[in-house]
Amino acid sequence: MKIxxxxxxxxxxxxxxxxxxxxxxxQQGADCVLADCDAEEPNVAExxxxxxxxxxxxxxxxxxxxxxxxxxxGKCYEYCTYNAILYLPERKMIQVLPDLCHDCGACSYACQxxxxxxxxxxxxxxxxxxxxxxxxxxxxxxxxxxxSPVPVITxxxxxxxxxxxxxxxxxxxxxxxFIATVDRADYVVLVTxxxxxxLHDLQLSAATVRQLGKPFGVVVNRAGLGNNEIYQWLExxxxxxxxxxxxxxxxxRIYAEGGLPAAVDDSYREMFSRLLTLIVKQRIS
Amino acid sequence: MRQIxxxxxxxxxxxxxxxxxxxxxxxxxxxxxxxxxxxxxxxxxxPTDHSKHPFSTGSKAVxxxxxxxxxxxxxxxxxxxxIRYHEDRYTISDTSCDGCRLCMRICPADAISMIESNGSYWxxxxxxxxxxxxxxxxPGEENSGKLVNVVREQSRQLSERMGLxxxxxxxxxxxxxxAISAMSGTDLALLVTEPSRSGFHDLRRVKQLADGFGIxxxxxxxxxxxNEQVAAEIAAWCRSEKIPLIGRIPFExxxxxxxxxCRTVVEWAPRSAAAGEIAAIHRQIFQSK
Numbered sequence: 001m002k003i004x005x006x007x008x009x010x011x012x013x014x015x016x017x018x019x020x021x022x023x024x025x026x027q028q029g030a031d032c033v034l035a036d037c038d039a040e041e042p043n044v045a046e047x048x049x050x051x052x053x054x055x056x057x058x059x060x061x062x063x064x065x066x067x068x069x070x071x072x073x074g075k076c077y078e079y080c081t082y083n084a085i086l087y088l089p090e091r092k093m094i095q096v097l098p099d100l101c102h103d104c105g106a107c108s109y110a111c112q113x114x115x116x117x118x119x120x121x122x123x124x125x126x127x128x129x130x131x132x133x134x135x136x137x138x139x140x141x142x143x144x145x146x147x148s149p150v151p152v153i154t155x156x157x158x159x160x161x162x163x164x165x166x167x168x169x170x171x172x173x174x175x176x177x178f179i180a181t182v183d184r185a186d187y188v189v190l191v192t193x194x195x196x197x198x199l200h201d202l203q204l205s206a207a208t209v210r211q212l213g214k215p216f217g218v219v220v221n222r223a224g225l226g227n228n229e230i231y232q233w234l235e236x237x238x239x240x241x242x243x244x245x246x247x248x249x250x251x252x253r254i255y256a257e258g259g260l261p262a263a264v265d266d267s268y269r270e271m272f273s274r275l276l277t278l279i280v281k282q283r284i285s
Numbered sequence: 286m287r288q289i290x291x292x293x294x295x296x297x298x299x300x301x302x303x304x305x306x307x308x309x310x311x312x313x314x315x316x317x318x319x320x321x322x323x324x325x326x327x328x329x330x331x332p333t334d335h336s337k338h339p340f341s342t343g344s345k346a347v348x349x350x351x352x353x354x355x356x357x358x359x360x361x362x363x364x365x366x367x368i369r370y371h372e373d374r375y376t377i378s379d380t381s382c383d384g385c386r387l388c389m390r391i392c393p394a395d396a397i398s399m400i401e402s403n404g405s406y407w408x409x410x411x412x413x414x415x416x417x418x419x420x421x422x423x424p425g426e427e428n429s430g431k432l433v434n435v436v437r438e439q440s441r442q443l444s445e446r447m448g449l450x451x452x453x454x455x456x457x458x459x460x461x462x463x464a465i466s467a468m469s470g471t472d473l474a475l476l477v478t479e480p481s482r483s484g485f486h487d488l489r490r491v492k493q494l495a496d497g498f499g500i501x502x503x504x505x506x507x508x509x510x511x512n513e514q515v516a517a518e519i520a521a522w523c524r525s526e527k528i529p530l531i532g533r534i535p536f537e538x539x540x541x542x543x544x545x546x547c548r549t550v551v552e553w554a555p556r557s558a559a560a561g562e563i564a565a566i567h568r569q570i571f572q573s574k
Binding site for chain 1: 294295296297298301322323325328343362364365380381383384385386387390391422424425426427428429430457458459460461462463464465479480481482483484486487490493494497511512514515541544545547
């Protein structure tokens with residue numbers, strides 16, 4: 001079972017929920033893996049460490065045009081949907097802008113002159129670490145300045161294999177990186193906070209998850225800090241409220257230093273065990 | 286014209302709350318909300334919108350089953366694994382399709398066409414202290430970076446027409462395409478962080494991004510008193526990197542109360558310590574260039 005922990009807004013506590021859930025599952029001896037899919041800003045490693053096994057690099061292919069062979073027919077330029085080819089025929093100039101290239105292969109297909117070859121460009125790395133005998137942590141990390149983390153995310157999820165429990169710590173937002181993660185999950189946990197920002201973003205992410213046809217429930221983090229509007233909305237929409245995590249300055253302090261509340265406080269361990277049981281149940285029903 | 290981007294790498298550090306507060310502190314200006322995935326600035330600034338424009342995020346390929354001869358050429362050519370063969374037919378996954386059109390071009394039966402994705406839009410309006418451009422990405426759409434570019438361009442044009450000298454940009458989280466679009470061509474990056482391992486880690490990555498663009502950075506530590514030890518580490522890092530640390534905002538109930546009232550903390554609780562600190566940040570950004 002793959003469980004994505006996601007939110008529209010950043011900083012609501014996705015990694016907080018993912019790492020504590022994984023820790024509880026690992027304590028119970030589950031065959032599980034935590035995949036850090038927030039490849040633009042991976043943070044799981046700040047909280048959980050393991051023995052590094054393997055690092056795989058992720059590349060995309062970027063075309064290079066040989067001006068000696070190019071006939072300046074303009075067909076590659078016409079085929080490129082991403083404006084990644086600079087084409088000035090009157091000046092006999094043609095060049096690929098690698099940052100705009102999506103590695104679709106259309107220009108290579110278009111070129112009849114054999115002037116285009118494709119060369120690998122590093123997008124990021126996927127790191128596998130062993131946490132314990134049957135538990136693993138996988139991190140996707142995009143290079144800074146890379147346009148799309150999606151190929152890194154795809155590779156990260158691919159490497160989780162068929163475990164009993166797969167936790168996907170998702171990137172924020174509602175666009176490509178979020179979709180690339182959530183679309184591969186069997187169940188989605190949306191983490192939010194009880195503020196106007198939290199509610200507004202929850203409404204957007206809930207609409208996106210519904211569109212993808214995924215079953216989902218909500219965890220409200222920092223409960224008690226805001227107002228009650230979010231609970232009214234959840235009830236109105238018949239969305240299951242899986243857990244309320246109270247705002248606690250002490251917990252915020254522990255977590256800020258890289259500690260996991262579930263590991264140091266019994267009440268948090270129980271809270272996340274209950275959440276895990278509830279998610280598995282929700283999925284079955 | 287001076288463009289200042291407020292950015293953080295990590296989400297939830299307080300970019301929008303700080304942007305809104307700085308936007309309401311005097312001097313008419315332009316505000317551009319570039320977090321198009323999760324735009325929230327309008328909740329605090331409550332703009333009166335004057336015009337709304339649709340934005341197409343690209344297009345997706347679809348196969349006409351009547352025309353398809355099941356040759357499979359599209360599936361072999363697609364590099365996004367978007368085409369599947371299931372129950373004797375080829376179909377294209379909406380969520381995986383990148384809109385590159387290669388399958389449409391190679392299909393020998395002309396069975397593939399493209400459908401435009403609509404539903405996203407951008408808006409211009411005025412708020413109590415100037416002008417605002419914001420946008421909304423339709424759920425599940427791609428190309429948020431392109432929509433960010435539109436917001437940037439429109440805010441520039443409108444500022445010129447209105448004679449506004451400052452554009453304040455509320456940036457998205459991350460370091461990928463929307464963050465790159467929000468940051469490129471700005472004059473100053475205000476990096477907002479929080480005193481946590483993850484906040485600090487992400488601050489270093491986003492600083493690397495600003496350096497890549499050659500944009501000078503300044504740092505603000507929000508909620509600094511939630512962990513003064515990590516805050517001190519961040520301050521030490523700023524010193525060693527020679528980045529001005531221009532503010533430490535305390536964590537106060539007034540900040541949350543203000544948000545619940547859909548007001549900025551400088552308006553809701555002008556005497557709070559947080560409002561005082563933000564006023565000092567405002568002075569440093571706007572009075573010294």
